[in-house]
Amino acid sequence: MNRRKFLGLGVMAVAAMPxxxxxxxSIDFRATKPDAWKAKTVxxxxxxxYGDIKPEExxxxxxxxxxxxxxxxxxxxxxxxxxxxxxxxxxxxNPESAVAVxxxxxxxxxxxxxxxxxxATDENGGNGVITAIAEGKDGKFYKGTVALQVAKGxxxx
Amino acid sequence: MGNMKxxxxxxxxxxxxxxxxxxxxxxxxxAKAKGKEANFITHIAAKVGDKIVYDVSTSQFxxxxxxxxxxxxxxxxxxxxxxxxxxxxxxxxxxxxxxxIKGL
Numbered sequence: 598m599n600r601r602k603f604l605g606l607g608v609m610a611v612a613a614m615p616x617x618x619x620x621x622x623s624i625d626f627r628a629t630k631p632d633a634w635k636a637k638t639v640x641x642x643x644x645x646x647y648g649d650i651k652p653e654e655x656x657x658x659x660x661x662x663x664x665x666x667x668x669x670x671x672x673x674x675x676x677x678x679x680x681x682x683x684x685x686x687x688x689x690x691n692p693e694s695a696v697a698v699x700x701x702x703x704x705x706x707x708x709x710x711x712x713x714x715x716x717a718t719d720e721n722g723g724n725g726v727i728t729a730i731a732e733g734k735d736g737k738f739y740k741g742t743v744a745l746q747v748a749k750g751x752x753x754x
Numbered sequence: 755m756g757n758m759k760x761x762x763x764x765x766x767x768x769x770x771x772x773x774x775x776x777x778x779x780x781x782x783x784x785a786k787a788k789g790k791e792a793n794f795i796t797h798i799a800a801k802v803g804d805k806i807v808y809d810v811s812t813s814q815f816x817x818x819x820x821x822x823x824x825x826x827x828x829x830x831x832x833x834x835x836x837x838x839x840x841x842x843x844x845x846x847x848x849x850x851x852x853x854x855i856k857g858l
Binding site for chain 2: 625626634695698701702705
């Protein structure tokens with residue numbers, strides 16, 4: 598490599614630096630992945646958001662009451678043991694599945710609490726399930742679920 | 755003011771934040787039944803200074819007057835720092851409120 602070329606590469610490397618060092622920026626997943634929010638099943642929503650993934654059944658835990666008396670505000674906690682880039686929360690009771698997609702910042706801890714609205718589960722064995730998928734920084738996907746019953750729906754009101 | 759209640763407190767190496775946002779979170783179904791336009795929070799972000807510490811895209815299924823909690827590492831933040839929480843809703847309205855982080 599001659600000297601001129603070498604210097605040229607140096608300039609390019611410097612020019613590329615600010616990109617590598619650029620601050621963590623906000624992502625609007627509603628704008629970047631619009632179909633994920635319209636999907637009516639959890640499977641379709643996951644596909645629209647992350648593609649055809651095969652998540653490991655570990656690394657993420659979802660907590661919710663076994664029986665939620667008030668579907669208007671069901672407390673949900675999502676935690677991940679893995680280093681996550683993003684975390685998505687879905688459920689199978691409402692007309693659409695997506696609830697939230699977290700973009701995990703540098704220094705952010707995946708220990709999220711939120712309250713959500715869920716339609717009542719039917720008495721004929723129809724189980725409600727909340728699913729969380731974490732996109733690891735290792736490029737793998739992780740999944741956690743929790744089953745629950747909702748006595749009184751929160752979406753009809 | 756008055757659109758949000760924010761509590762932020764450092765404990766050990768971690769800052770814990772609790773937020774109660776005032777919003778009807780009217781779903782498409784609820785809006786139809788009431789003859790109104792659906793409107794709900796679609797994005798929430800929190801910053802300390804210019805560093806983002808929480809960033810979430812949200813759906814109509816967050817509860818009315820949504821409550822949420824999150825945590826982040828306190829590295830690099832100092833006494834007097836404030837957390838600023840911003841939400842944006844479907845109508846395009848944006849509200850930001852801030853609160854001093856206790857215990858830093």
